[in-house]
Amino acid sequence: LAHACLQVMQQHLCFNICKLESSYVRNSEIADLGERIKGCIKPYLAYSCQFWTDHVRLMPFEAEIAEEIKGILLNEKMLFWLEVLALLKLMSMVPSMLSIDKEYEEVSVAARDGIRFARMIGGAISESTPHLYLSGLAFLPKNSILGRHLKARFPKIPRIVFGGAIDWPSLQLSIRGHTGGVISIAFSPDGKRIASGSHDQIYIWDAETGLQVGKPLKGHIYSVTSVAFSPDGKRIASGSWDDIICIWDAETGLQVGNPLKGHTNWVTSVAFSPDGKRIASGSWDETIYIWDAETGLQVGNPLK
Structure with missing residues (x-):
């Protein structure tokens, strides 16, 4: 199926x-866009574009x-693929789609560039897909793999010409969803x-896509001041005001289980032990408590 999906994309993806x-x-202002999508992006192409990496x-x-x-x-098929995903409103899934195994070496490097590019222009081309070519390509960093391979294919x-990005910025992703200040991550x-x-x-967020999980x-009932994952990733401990x-x-x-109660003031920090069997918590009451992570019971006396 991987071969078949890639062949379908190679044969049927095209410009505009x-x-x-x-x-x-804007896409939303094109009265017949839904009909165009149905007529031009056949189900087998839509499936291939969405699931080939799976x-x-x-x-x-x-x-x-x-x-x-x-x-x-x-090559330009990368852009044609993103064009289809933008029209299908699937741009938010590109980071997870392109999380390709490191065994694929150069492919994996190109995929990481694709993730950065999708994050950079995903919102814009979901609103007006032609800007994938008119705006997106112009802002590809000069030293990026995609910049080196794709810009020459669209000379017009x-x-x-001055002040353009040389490399990708350090900022990878901005995640939005909270309505108040974020205190702990x-x-x-x-x-x-x-x-x-x-x-x-x-x-909880997907670290690749930025989507809420x-x-x-x-x-x-008050602000969450500290969060921590257990070593196996199966549990989260949180402390609060x-x-x-x-x-x-x-x-x-x-x-x-039930909340762990013992502190008499704000809990400002929580942490799991390396084996996941204990939780330590620090508070403004000037104490540290150690808890059994399974039973929720206090272990020993508070550390003062």
Whole structure:
């Protein structure tokens, strides 16, 4: 299926696939865009564009597949693929789609460039897809792999002749969703998720896509000042200005057991032990508590 998807994309992806006449018109203002998408992006092409990387991940490394992927990512087919995803409103999924195994070497490097490019122009081309070519290409950093391979193929596009980016910026992604100040964040041990604490709730995010994972974790009544993943990534501990510690199932978002109570002032920090069996918490009451992570019971006396 990986071969088939890549072949479909190679044969059927093309420039301006839905024959959009102007970059001055938003996608939402094109009355017949839905019909154009149905007529021009056939189901087999839509499927291939969305799921080809899933099929690649399910198979062992093959040099032939690597060459086929390079045939997409390192020439104009990359842009035509992004064009289809923008029209299908799937740009937010590009980072997860392009998380390709490191065994694919040059392909993996190009894929990381693709992720950066998609994050940079995803919002703009979802609003007006022709700007993938008119604006997106112009802002590709000079030293990026995509910049070196793609700009020469579109010689008539606008170009930045002074002050253009040389390399990709350090900022990878901005995640928005909280309605109040973000006080604490933590990565999961595998680096795939981020937990963030704000006013009375915790959000979990996909670290690649920036998309929210599940619903907010609600249980605290005041700001969440500290969050920590267990070493196996299955649980999250949180401390709050409500003087308590909560433990959460990181997959379901459900609270595990009762809150851990003992502190008499704000809990400002929480941490799991390396084996995940203990939780330590620090508070403005000038104490440190150690808890049994399974039972929620206090272990020994507070450390003062």
